Amino acid sequence: MKKKSNRRQMLKKSLLAAGGLSLMSTTQAKSTPRQTQKLEGKVAFITGGARGIGSAIALRLAEFGAKVAICDITAQIDSVPYPLASQTDLAQTLSLINGLKIGGMAFQADVRDRAQMQAAVKRIVDLWGRLDILVCNAGIVTVGPLETMSENAWQDVIDVNLTGPAICMQAVIPQMRAQGEGRIINIASINGRKGSAGSASYNASKWGLIGLTKSIAMEVGNDNITVNAICPTGVNTDMLNNEYMRKAIIPQNPTEEALNEVIQNDHTLPVGLLSPSDIADSVAYLCSPEAKYISGIALDVTAGGSARNNA
Numbered sequence: 327m328k329k330k331s332n333r334r335q336m337l338k339k340s341l342l343a344a345g346g347l348s349l350m351s352t353t354q355a356k357s358t359p360r361q362t363q364k365l366e367g368k369v370a371f372i373t374g375g376a377r378g379i380g381s382a383i384a385l386r387l388a389e390f391g392a393k394v395a396i397c398d399i400t401a402q403i404d405s406v407p408y409p410l411a412s413q414t415d416l417a418q419t420l421s422l423i424n425g426l427k428i429g430g431m432a433f434q435a436d437v438r439d440r441a442q443m444q445a446a447v448k449r450i451v452d453l454w455g456r457l458d459i460l461v462c463n464a465g466i467v468t469v470g471p472l473e474t475m476s477e478n479a480w481q482d483v484i485d486v487n488l489t490g491p492a493i494c495m496q497a498v499i500p501q502m503r504a505q506g507e508g509r510i511i512n513i514a515s516i517n518g519r520k521g522s523a524g525s526a527s528y529n530a531s532k533w534g535l536i537g538l539t540k541s542i543a544m545e546v547g548n549d550n551i552t553v554n555a556i557c558p559t560g561v562n563t564d565m566l567n568n569e570y571m572r573k574a575i576i577p578q579n580p581t582e583e584a585l586n587e588v589i590q591n592d593h594t595l596p597v598g599l600l601s602p603s604d605i606a607d608s609v610a611y612l613c614s615p616e617a618k619y620i621s622g623i624a625l626d627v628t629a630g631g632s633a634r635n636n637a
């Protein structure tokens with residue numbers, strides 16, 4: 327046990343010195359007896375992977391045979407009024423990935439930090455030799471009218487949700503081009519398809535992310551790299567189902583049941599809040615061989631709510 331933790335400390339120190347970000351631990355790839363190994367031999371990097379949708383995506387891709395690296399800020403951003411993920415969350419997700427015995431890696435790193443993202447990508451490629459899948463999932467939300475929104479509250483949301491994916495894509499595209507293939511999936515939102523009073527910065531960041539996705543799909547398609555966005559409806563995670571958000575959405579009754587009802591009212595299918603694994607299913611599909619000619623789309627996962635949208 328002590329040996330293990332010494333090794334972890336050494337790894338942590340060496341990477342801090344090398345790239346300014348911290349590595350929690352790694353496992354080497356091992357063969358696995360699983361039947362459904364659609365992503366065998368592939369390497370995936372998921373941002374914001376400590377919990378919620380990111381954690382579910384990480385586990386799903388690992389179940390399909392990919393080696394999976396995750397990163398998460400595991401610290402608070404001052405303008406965000408609900409807790410972001412902890413180091414324990416990151417360690418727990420890493421431990422679940424490692425339990426599948428394919429290969430796992432976790433970094434404490436901030437998607438806004440170009441040097442950290444480049445160091446993470448370098449570390450992944452140095453260790454596993456390639457990088458096939460990037461999922462830009464890290465995100466934050468703050469609510470309130472634009473008129474009274476602080477400069478930080480605006481800027482932090484744009485920086486994490488929009489500039490973060492741009493930085494991550496810049497870090498991985500040279501490697502994907504060298505491989506002659508790659509899959510990039512940006513987790514946008516149904517709020518990237520419509521306006522919402524009270525979440526202007528979030529909606530603007532997610533609209534922007536869809537525009538970024540389509541533009542980069544055009545820039546990298548010639549090297550067989552697909553770039554798509556996923557637009558989920560409400561998902562039961564710590565970002566949405568917390569006291570701050572429930573009070574903002576349903577001040578008269580800020581309970582989980584009421585939140586679920588509000589979300590369900592927007593759906594045509596008989597379901598309220600989706601679960602993170604529902605979004606992971608769509609990510610896995612976009613990473614699969616069957617989705618090789620799908621690029622430049624924004625895929626709604628909205629339990630039918632999109633039926634109300636313009637074509």
Ligand SMILES: NC(=O)c1ccc[n+]([C@@H]2O[C@H](COP(=O)([O-])OP(=O)(O)OC[C@H]3O[C@@H](n4cnc5c(N)ncnc54)[C@H](O)[C@@H]3O)[C@@H](O)[C@H]2O)c1
Pocket residue numbers: 373374375376377378379380397398399400401410411412435436437438462463464465466486490513514515516557558559560561562563564565566
């Ligand atoms: N929950 C929903 O209803 C919902 C709906 C549509 C889209 N989304 C999107 O899905 C994604 C995942 O959200 P979630 O619901 O799982 O929320 P979450 O808060 O559980 O997960 C987001 C993760 O990102 C991490 N993170 C935040 N800032 C970061 C940064 N600068 N660098 C690295 N990591 C950072 C957080 O620590 C957290 O672990 C987000 O992009 C979110 O906007 C969520």
